[in-house]
Amino acid sequence: MTTHPTLPHNAALMIVDLQKALDDPRWAADGPRNNPQAESNTAALLAAWRRTGRPVIHVRHDSLEPGSTYDPASAGHAFKPEVLPLPGERVVSKTTNSAFIGTDLDVWLREQGIWVLVIAGAITNNSVEATARMAGNLGFDTRLVADATFTFARRDWSGRLRSAGEVHDLSLANLSGEYATITDTAAVLALLGE
Structure with a gap:
């Protein structure tokens, strides 16, 4: 994976699963989420992408699991209001955790000549x-925006409750270097001259 210090004009902002499903209290059963500013940071990135005419990809989860908060027939399936797609912006619908599985995303990106992906959304882990792992493995220059992503508290394999911040930080550590460059909203906006 080659990382460039600037963002080419066709660098794509990929917003993953920022849907109303995440507001369901079931997600926070073990504790509150981290990064309460993630939606506003993502909205700032989205506004900058639109101002500069760069491509935007909205990833939507269409769950196949009965009772899922992401059920296409439920209110949770809708995008959060901060990140509603505009006409002409690409929407990728997925049924697994990776936006590359069962979709034409990889083919579409290559056809468009897009090699830099800036990822925001949920849930981090x-x-x-x-x-992000698959994007890195496929050779994309992948930038994950740490303060424009979030997750929830979770129990580890031994049963110890880990805070959302811990879960988030471990996920970022898993990705850093080999799969993605970890960055933040201010740094990305600075690359756009914002």
Whole structure:
């Protein structure tokens, strides 16, 4: 994976699973989420992408699991209001945790000549991590925006409760270097001259 210090004009902003499903209290059963500013940071990135005419990809999870908060027939399936797609912006619907599985995303990106992906969204240790790992493995210059992603508290394999911040930080550590460059909203906006 080659990382360039600037963002080419066709660098794509990929917003993963920022859907109303995440507001369901079931997600926070073990404790509050981290990065309460993630939606506003993602909205700032989205506004900058739109101002500069760069491509935007909205990834939507269409769960196949009965009772899922991401069920296409439920209110949770809708995108959060901060990141509603505009006409002409690409929407990728997925049924697994990676935006590359069962979709034409990889083919479409290559056809468009897009090699730099800037990823925001949720949840860090699931769909964001799976998508970023695959993007890195496929050779994309992948930038994950740490303060524009979030997750929830979770019990580890031994049963110890880990805070959302711990889960988030471990996920970022898993991705850093080999799969993605970890960055933040201010740094990305600075690359755009914002």
